[in-house]
Amino acid sequence: MNFSIAEENYIKAIWRLQQSDSNVTTNELSAELQTKPASVTDMLKRLKEKKILNYEPYYGVKLNTDGKKIALGIIRRHRLWEYFLVEKLKFEWDAVHVIAEELEHVSSPELIERLDHFLGFPKADPHGDPIPDSSGRMETTRHISLHQLKEQQPAVVSGVNDQSSGLPEILRQKKISIGTKVEIKQRFLFDGSLEIKIRNQPLITLSEQLAKNIFVTPL
Amino acid sequence: MNFSIAEENYIKAIWRLQQSDSNVTTNELSAELQTKPASVTDMLKRLKEKKILNYEPYYGVKLNTDGKKIALGIIRRHRLWEYFLVEKLKFEWDAVHVIAEELEHVSSPELIERLDHFLGFPKADPHGDPIPDSSGRMETTRHISLHQLKEQQPAVVSGVNDQSSGLPEILRQKKISIGTKVEIKQRFLFDGSLEIKIRNQPLITLSEQLAKNIFVTPL
DNA sequence: TTATTTTTTTAGATTTGTCTAAATTATAAT
DNA sequence: ATTATAATTTAGACAAATCTAAAAAAATAA
Incomplete structure (x- = not known):
């Protein structure tokens, strides 16, 4: 089956929200996609027709097996293009997300297989997020946010938020990158700020x- | 101004037809784009609103200066991606046109400038068609089809049709590629076939x- | 020059993806 | 348990891009 760009964006958003939430609500999707809840309802009904998700009115939505496979295909394309943009075209990683959101909808399977080969079958994108292989399998690097890390618990930086811009600049200044060993020494409840040791x-x-x-x- | 994928496809088609024809008709466009003439009329009215072409009902259409600039931007993207697909991803050239038609609509100017740089500022795509620079200038390699070449007139192969598939296979077999010196020795009026010397x-x-x-x- | 054919446009409908406003259902609070 | 609030869906509208069928204009042929 074939999906429009709008449909692919919904599938991707549901997949992302489903990671933390299992059951995804209309309002969550509406916020994620910057559309009105009514539009979400319309689209969910259409995607239910296409049998890639379970949707019960008033009770949220969940991708089924087929839906997850489609989502992982989109994620794969997105992350391979991000890798290409940073490694080959020398973009900073905070600039690539928006462009990859367009490139990910180019729908030639052979293109993606060749791109993967050209890039040397990378395992993770520049933000540390794992790249699914062509059958949808990927490493489950279970990372948590540094904010959730316990004090005195050594850990390795394994990723950064792929949606936020300006991050590379501040991380360069603080000398933090993927692979850096860190440990929280003190946490201030007042403003949530952290003292960390590198x-x-x-x-x-x-x-x-x-x-x-x-x-x-965590190590 | 911003253009939809459909609009960009019309602009590109008008530009292409305009090369040989100056004044482009509704039916020509309809054939080129595989749509009905009525749809073409609708779109031409919309593009006229956007002031990128001159359209007089019943008398055809012509891109104006702005329209040509936009067209050359699309052509540039298309040809750079074709070059990438062949040179980096090792596609055969008859396979790349369809994929480049999708990639050409990804609209980040910085992406295209970086891609150009990454590829080493190529002057022509794998079919021999010149690639416009970022301000829309390009070499006017005025090539003619081998079919139009005069007998006994030496010439160099400078391009192939970028839309036809199966071409690389037959050209490989006949040992013809871009740069090959050729000369027509005899032309048969019966079926238009040629005897050529390489x-x-x-x-x-x-x-x-x-x-x-x-x-x-021609040399 | 008049009639016929071809080309092009207009009118009205359809699909996709969105919206607003109103109605409905579920959840939380008293 | 009833009411108020919040979330969701329905109904109806709209823009983009397409279509079919009919009308109008231009080109061609008799």
């Missing part, structure tokens, strides 16, 4: 906002 | 159909 450098301060956009894997 | 090889026969899809620059 290798043998002096303590640095991160705002709550920043810590929420950095993902880590 | 370097120091024995004469080979090309069908009229094939000769019409090969472009040459």
Whole structure:
């Protein structure tokens, strides 16, 4: 079956919300996609017709097996293009998300297989998010946000939010990148800011906002 | 101003037809785009609103200066992507046209400038068609089809039809590629077929159909 | 030059994806 | 348990891009 760009965007959004939430509501989708709830309802009815999700009026929506497979195909295209944009075209990673959102809808399977090969079958995109293989399998790097990390618990930076711009600049300044070893030394309840230790450098301060956009894997 | 994918396809089609025809008719466009003449009329009225072409009911259409600039931007994107697909992803050139028709609508100017840089600022796409620079200028390689070449007139193959599939296979077999020196030795009026000479090889026969899809620059 | 054919446009309908406003259902609060 | 609030759906409208059928204009042929 074939999906329009609008449909693909809904599928992707449902998949993303479903990761944390299992059952996705109309309002959540409406916020995620910047459309009105009424439009979401319309689209969910159409996608239900296409048998890629379970939708019960008033009770939210969930992708079925087919729907998840389609979603992972879109994610795969998105992340491969992001990798291409950063590795080959030398974009900063905060600039690539918007462009990849367009490229991901180009629908030639052979294009994607060749792109994957050209890029050397990367396992993760520039934000640290895993790239599904052609059959939809991907590493489940279960990372949490640095904000959720326990104090004194060593961890490695494994990703950053792929939607937020301006992140590379501040991370460069703070000398944080994917792979950096970090540990929370102190947490201020007043503003949620953190004092963290990086290798043998002096303590640095991160705002709550920043810590929420950095993902880590505890060691 | 911003154009939809449908609008861009019309602009590109008008530009292409305008090359040989100056004044483009509704029916020509309808044939080129595989739509009904009535749909063409509708779209021409909308594009006239946007002031990128001159359209007089019953008297055809012509892109104005702005329209040509937009068209050349689309052509630029198309041809750069074709070059990428062949040179980097190792597609055969008859496979790339359809994919490039999708990629050409991805609308980030910075993407295209970086892609151009990454590819080394190529002057022509894999079919020999010149790539406009970022301000819309391009080499006017005035090539003619091999079918139109005069007998005994030496020429160099400078391009092939970018829309026809199966061409690389037959050209590989006949040992013809861009840059090959050719000369027509004999033309048969019966079926339009040609006997041509390539370097120091024995004469080979090309069908009229094939000769019409090969472009040459007379020497 | 008049009639016929072809081309083009107009009128009205359809699909996709969106919206607003109103109605309905579910959830939370008293 | 009833009411108020919040979430969701329905109904009806709209813009973009297409279509069919009919009307109008231009080109061609008798």
